[in-house]
Amino acid sequence: MLWNVTTAEYLNSGHMACPGCGASLSMRHALKVLGEETIVVLPACCWSIIAGGFPTTALSVPLLHVPFATAAACASGVRRALLSRGREEVTVMAWAGDGGTFDIGLQALSGAAERREDFLYVCYDNEAYMNTGIQQSSATPAGAWTTTTPAGKEFAYGKKDILEILRAHRPAYLVTATIACPEDFLAKFAAARKRRGFRFIHLLSPCPPGWKIDSRDSLAVTRLAVDSGVFPLVEMDDGGRLRLTCEPAHPVPVADYLRAQGRFRTVRDEDLEPLQRRVDERLESFR
Amino acid sequence: MTSQDPVTPARHVREMLLGSDAVAHGVRLCRPAVVSAYPITPQTHIIETLSEMVDRGELPAEFIKVESEMSAIAACLGAVSAGVRAFTATSSQGLAMMHEILHWVAGARLPLVMVNANRALGAPWNIWADQSDSLSQRDTGWLQLYGETAQEALDGVIIAYRVTEALRVPVMVMLDGFIGSHTMEPLFIPDPGLVDDYLPPYTPVDYLDPDNPLTLCAATAPDSFYELKKGHARAMERAFDVLDKTFAEFGDRFGRRYAAVETAGTDDAEILVLSTGALTGTVRVALDRLRRQGVPAGLLKLRLVRPFPRWQLRHLLTGRRRVIVLNRAVSYGAGGILTQELRAACCGMADAPAIHDVIVSLGGKEVYPETIEEIVVRADELSPDESVWRP
Numbered sequence: 043m044l045w046n047v048t049t050a051e052y053l054n055s056g057h058m059a060c061p062g063c064g065a066s067l068s069m070r071h072a073l074k075v076l077g078e079e080t081i082v083v084l085p086a087c088c089w090s091i092i093a094g095g096f097p098t099t100a101l102s103v104p105l106l107h108v109p110f111a112t113a114a115a116c117a118s119g120v121r122r123a124l125l126s127r128g129r130e131e132v133t134v135m136a137w138a139g140d141g142g143t144f145d146i147g148l149q150a151l152s153g154a155a156e157r158r159e160d161f162l163y164v165c166y167d168n169e170a171y172m173n174t175g176i177q178q179s180s181a182t183p184a185g186a187w188t189t190t191t192p193a194g195k196e197f198a199y200g201k202k203d204i205l206e207i208l209r210a211h212r213p214a215y216l217v218t219a220t221i222a223c224p225e226d227f228l229a230k231f232a233a234a235r236k237r238r239g240f241r242f243i244h245l246l247s248p249c250p251p252g253w254k255i256d257s258r259d260s261l262a263v264t265r266l267a268v269d270s271g272v273f274p275l276v277e278m279d280d281g282g283r284l285r286l287t288c289e290p291a292h293p294v295p296v297a298d299y300l301r302a303q304g305r306f307r308t309v310r311d312e313d314l315e316p317l318q319r320r321v322d323e324r325l326e327s328f329r
Numbered sequence: 330m331t332s333q334d335p336v337t338p339a340r341h342v343r344e345m346l347l348g349s350d351a352v353a354h355g356v357r358l359c360r361p362a363v364v365s366a367y368p369i370t371p372q373t374h375i376i377e378t379l380s381e382m383v384d385r386g387e388l389p390a391e392f393i394k395v396e397s398e399m400s401a402i403a404a405c406l407g408a409v410s411a412g413v414r415a416f417t418a419t420s421s422q423g424l425a426m427m428h429e430i431l432h433w434v435a436g437a438r439l440p441l442v443m444v445n446a447n448r449a450l451g452a453p454w455n456i457w458a459d460q461s462d463s464l465s466q467r468d469t470g471w472l473q474l475y476g477e478t479a480q481e482a483l484d485g486v487i488i489a490y491r492v493t494e495a496l497r498v499p500v501m502v503m504l505d506g507f508i509g510s511h512t513m514e515p516l517f518i519p520d521p522g523l524v525d526d527y528l529p530p531y532t533p534v535d536y537l538d539p540d541n542p543l544t545l546c547a548a549t550a551p552d553s554f555y556e557l558k559k560g561h562a563r564a565m566e567r568a569f570d571v572l573d574k575t576f577a578e579f580g581d582r583f584g585r586r587y588a589a590v591e592t593a594g595t596d597d598a599e600i601l602v603l604s605t606g607a608l609t610g611t612v613r614v615a616l617d618r619l620r621r622q623g624v625p626a627g628l629l630k631l632r633l634v635r636p637f638p639r640w641q642l643r644h645l646l647t648g649r650r651r652v653i654v655l656n657r658a659v660s661y662g663a664g665g666i667l668t669q670e671l672r673a674a675c676c677g678m679a680d681a682p683a684i685h686d687v688i689v690s691l692g693g694k695e696v697y698p699e700t701i702e703e704i705v706v707r708a709d710e711l712s713p714d715e716s717v718w719r720p
Contacts, residue, residue, distance in 0.1 A: 078539055078542075079539045080539070081411070081537050081539065083407065090548060091548065093544065093547060094544075094547065094548075095547055095548040095549060095550060096547045096548065096549040096550070096553055097553075098547075099544035099547060101542075101544060102542055103539065103542050104537040104538060104539060104542045104543055104544070104545075105542075105543075105544040105545065105547075106407065106410050106537055106544075106545050106546065107544075107545065107546040107547055107548075108403065108406060108407070108433070108546070109403070109429055109430055109433050111399060111403075111429075112399065112400065112403035112406070112430065114400075115395060115399070115400035115401075115403035115404045115407070116403045116404065116406050116407035116410075117407060118365075118393055118395070118400075118404050118407060119363060119365060119393065119403065119404035119405060119406060119407025119408035119409075119410075119411065119415070120407040120408065120410065120411040120537060121407075122362075122363045122391035122393055122404070122408055123362060123363055123391075123407065123408040123409075123410075123411035123412060123413040123415075124411055125391055126362035126363065126390070126391055126413055127362075127411070127412060127413065129539075132539055149396060149397060149400075150395075150396070150397070150399070150400045150403065152396065153395055153396030153397070153400055156396070157393070157394070157395075
């Protein structure tokens with residue numbers, strides 16, 4: 043598919059993201075699709091820094107910084123204010139990390155989803171509290187090193203299934219995407235923009251320092267997450283089922299994804315087989 | 330109508346209503362575009378009545394029924410940031426849960442009005458009148474207005490919107506749980522047009538608008554941060570003057586006169602009793618009885634706690650022998666919160682009166698006129714250094 047992506051930029055150069063950061067690249071392309079009639083609501087996360095400090099700002103769309111737990115509630119307030127001002131056409135996008143979504147912001151997120159609030163919630167999931175220096179969150183996958191899981195996150199925990207939690211709320215739109223697969227990413231933001239009601243996009247977003255990868259490899263490693271089936275690209279259909287939007291283009295074993303990253307260095311070879319089985323079963327469930 | 334019934338002022342209707350309903354009418358008349366709330370006793374009636382008003386079309390607002398108090402105030406944060414007038418109400422544990430966002434709303438200099446029905450904080454569970462909830466939020470940067478009656482709560486909401494939109498400092502309007510919120514009172518409800526003349530439609534500045542994109546509340550370096558906080562502190566200092574003028578204009582238009590500190594029988598009084606909220610009604614009865622017994626004690630009714638009207642209080646305390654501070658909230662290890670505030674205000678004052686700290690009630694412990702009378706009559710026996718707890 044040929045994409046006509048605008049040359050307009052809503053994320054300006056000079057932002058504060060690390061080299062190879064998936065979060066900045068994701069925002070850049072998300073805004074290219076959503077356009078200038080977008081208001082961003084941002085809780086505490088890496089993006090609180092990326093956006094730049096007063097008096098500078100990296101975004102040329104309106105941006106509201108809000109406390110950690112409140113992205114979905116603040117976005118609800120913004121949306122309702124726009125309704126009363128007759129500005130329904132404006133897209134409201136809450137943009138939160140995994141900590142602000144899976145953990146501290148989950149209650150407000152559930153509330154907004156239940157109320158069918160008309161906004162787009164994007165979680166850019168880099169799988170730990172990266173902004174505070176790499177502490178485990180409930181989005182951290184099994185086996186991953188963080189500063190608070192020095193021996194790797196216990197396999198008994200694994201990663202919280204945020205998709206199933208959101209699916210149970212029956213949102214208007216529910217997908218996963220990653221900027222490492224840009225055609226799928228752009229198509230999903232375009233679809234999300236057209237829908238009304240509560241919409242949720244779960245992005246896998248590479249973090250070179252947190253994942254212990256070279257910044258130049260961040261997209262290649264993230265592509266392995268898709269190709270290995272660890273991060274399936276899915277969409278909720280009208281029947282409420284999650285279905286794959288793309289089959290892994292170049293299927294690889296889970297080991298290839300894990301061994302490409304320093305954070306999984308404590309994962310033993312004998313742990314790989316049950317992990318592979320879990321990933322295969324989950325991938326199959328989306329077919 | 331008896332001779333004691335006040336005449337209904339022009340452009341008002343008279344109704345017998347609960348305090349909570351009085352607040353709801355005050356809110357309706359201010360036409361917020363967004364109301365966001367979560368139920369908590371004893372505030373719940375306010376949002377129930379507002380829900381009905383929205384449902385009947387009397388209040389054309391977006392009503393967000395959130396899943397927690399933190400989200401209630403956060404939704405208001407979002408709404409006001411997007412350029413509209415908003416409202417929420419809470420109490421006790423709910424206010425405590427809002428704590429982080431109270432700082433954020435004030436720091437963002439968002440005009441917002443919230444009503445708090447004063448109630449005790451657990452543990453143990455207790456739902457009755459107590460000012461620990463709002464007084465423990467006094468450092469969050471909100472203006473705090475306390476009221477004695479349901480009429481003061483209704484009028485207070487209208488006044489609060491004028492003040493918050495003039496100063497860009499959020500305002501918390503208090504009424505006592507149950508004593509204020511769940512008691513019926515005859516009320517004067519202003520006509521919508523009268524309120525519209527006093528409170529024009531909200532004109533936002535620096536709000537989220539794609540036509541004029543701004544980033545709000547970005548990370549700020551120490552020197553700029555300090556300047557912003559200085560601006561907030563100075564706005565609080567301006568609040569005395571703004572509030573005086575707003576009260577005065579309200580008095581001219583609505584016929585009800587208010588002040589940051591109101592007094593009764595203070596002219597010849599050597600002893601003053603400082604009170605807030607609904608307790609003041611009981612104090613009035615006690616002081617009337619004492620006066621008939623030849624004990625001329627006067628009333629200081631404190632309506633404004635933030636900013637604290639220190640100069641006005643110092644002026645009123647000049648030449649007095651004693652002031653007895655009636656507290657419904659304690660800072661454990663430091664005594665009654667209002668006593669600490671008054672002591673700080675009087676620090677360095679020549680001939681300051683003895684300031685007596687009385688923990689008169691917590692968690693709704695009943696206060697009778699006799700309770701006050703006994704404290705005033707035995708004031709000479711009170712130590713100025715120790716908090717007085719009732720037996």
